[in-house]
Amino acid sequence: MKNWPLWEVFIRSKNGLEHRHCGSLHASDATMALENARDVYTRRMEGVSIWVVESKYITASNPELNGEMFEPAKDKAYRHPTFYELPDELKHM
Amino acid sequence: MSEKEIKSLEEIFEKRIANDEKIEPKDWMPEKYRQTHIRQISQHAHSEIVGMLPEANWITRAPSLRRKVALLAKIQDEGGHGLYLYSAAETLGISRDEMYEQLHSGAAKYSSIFNYPAITWADMGAVGWLVDGAAIINQVALMGTSYGPYSRAMIRICKEESFHQRQGYEILLTLCNGTPEQKAMAQDALNRWWWPSLMMFGPKDAESPNTEQSVKWKLKRKTNDELRQQFIDQTVPQANILGLTIPDPALKWNEARKHYDFGEIDWNEFWQVVKGHGPCNKQRLDARRTAWEKGTWVRDAAMAYAEKQEMKLEKAV
Numbered sequence: 001m002k003n004w005p006l007w008e009v010f011i012r013s014k015n016g017l018e019h020r021h022c023g024s025l026h027a028s029d030a031t032m033a034l035e036n037a038r039d040v041y042t043r044r045m046e047g048v049s050i051w052v053v054e055s056k057y058i059t060a061s062n063p064e065l066n067g068e069m070f071e072p073a074k075d076k077a078y079r080h081p082t083f084y085e086l087p088d089e090l091k092h093m
Numbered sequence: 094m095s096e097k098e099i100k101s102l103e104e105i106f107e108k109r110i111a112n113d114e115k116i117e118p119k120d121w122m123p124e125k126y127r128q129t130h131i132r133q134i135s136q137h138a139h140s141e142i143v144g145m146l147p148e149a150n151w152i153t154r155a156p157s158l159r160r161k162v163a164l165l166a167k168i169q170d171e172g173g174h175g176l177y178l179y180s181a182a183e184t185l186g187i188s189r190d191e192m193y194e195q196l197h198s199g200a201a202k203y204s205s206i207f208n209y210p211a212i213t214w215a216d217m218g219a220v221g222w223l224v225d226g227a228a229i230i231n232q233v234a235l236m237g238t239s240y241g242p243y244s245r246a247m248i249r250i251c252k253e254e255s256f257h258q259r260q261g262y263e264i265l266l267t268l269c270n271g272t273p274e275q276k277a278m279a280q281d282a283l284n285r286w287w288w289p290s291l292m293m294f295g296p297k298d299a300e301s302p303n304t305e306q307s308v309k310w311k312l313k314r315k316t317n318d319e320l321r322q323q324f325i326d327q328t329v330p331q332a333n334i335l336g337l338t339i340p341d342p343a344l345k346w347n348e349a350r351k352h353y354d355f356g357e358i359d360w361n362e363f364w365q366v367v368k369g370h371g372p373c374n375k376q377r378l379d380a381r382r383t384a385w386e387k388g389t390w391v392r393d394a395a396m397a398y399a400e401k402q403e404m405k406l407e408k409a410v
């Protein structure tokens with residue numbers, strides 16, 4: 001027999017906020033995944049909306065490659081407002 | 094659905110917004126809400142990417158490496174802003190291709206400010222300081238808008254905008270502390286960008302027919318005139334620090350109102366540019382169309398590659 005696939009669960013805790021990953025579960029199909037997610041992750045009104053995505057469809061970055069992936073942003077201080085030297089009396093900027 | 098059912102759905106909907114609840118993509122919404130948001134969010138997206146064009150002109154001419162990396166980083170951000178906004182609009186059921194088509198055919202509008210030319214280096218300063226400054230005021234007001242994806246895009250964008258304005262101001266500050274010619278260049282840029290920047294807030298409230306509905310839906314949390322006044326009040330002292338003169342002889346602090354009074358905006362010019370007769374309307378649209386057409390082979394090649402990879406995978410299974 002085939003194993004039930006793994007699903008990642010994302011919950012929107014209230015309208016206006018984005019869905020956030022909260023965990024995963026096994027289910028035979030999307031409908032069951034939604035229902036199980038409701039039963040496991042929203043028993044105490046934690047959510048108003050649920051997304052489930054079968055885990056195999058998520059492409060994740062490789063932590064071993066974090067250097068080349070994220071380090072280039074490190075030496076770009078000019079992307080931050082504090083990089084610019086402006087007089088103290090300047091307001092609203 | 095019967096008319097009565099729709100009526101009651103509309104009432105619940107309006108109540109939710111009045112209670113400061115957000116509307117999310119899968120929630121029921123009146124058709125007019127959907128259409129208005131598609132129009133406004135896609136126009137905003139178009140403005141971000143068309144806004145890259147006047148500044149792109151100066152990347153290779155930036156006077157130092159420091160200025161060049163800052164300008165590049167800013168323009169890169171604007172491209173990202175376009176992406177956030179196009180994605181937010183797509184949650185309402187319009188496709189990216191449809192939106193591009195509307196932009197390229199001239200059916201869609203974008204902010205008129207980008208139909209003015211950027212002819213000197215000081216313009217890069219004035220654009221950052223005034224144009225991004227005005228955009229920030231508009232966008233901060235929109236962080237509280239009722240449509241969830243739009244509001245979240247605004248929050249992200251506002252965080253990124255702050256450096257845009259500061260890098261522009263720093264450019265002008267340097268010019269104003271430089272030679273008399275450099276200072277004159279800064280003044281000239283302010284002279285040309287001041288009035289178009291004021292126009293960025295749109296027509297006067299009395300001539301802005303959508304204001305009431307937009308306020309109700311929190312697409313507008315303040316009116317055009319209120320935002321324009323806020324911009325003037327906070328920008329005049331900034332001009333004073335630079336030692337520049339705002340090109341408006343009627344500009345004067347009003348102690349009773351606690352605001353600056355200012356002169357009449359040339360609304361004829363505003364409508365001319367909106368209707369397509371600004372100095373650069375044609376040039377901007379041509380640049381967008383050319384970029385899109387010249388990018389066709391890249392988009393096609395990427396798709397062909399992806400399909401090939403998929404076929405390989407299928408064969409292997």
Ligand SMILES: [Fe+2]
Nearest residue numbers: 141170171174
């Ligand atoms: Fe932007």
Ligand SMILES: [Fe+2]
Nearest residue numbers: 141174228232
């Ligand atoms: Fe913007």
Ligand SMILES: [Fe+2]
Nearest residue numbers: 171225254257
């Ligand atoms: Fe910006």
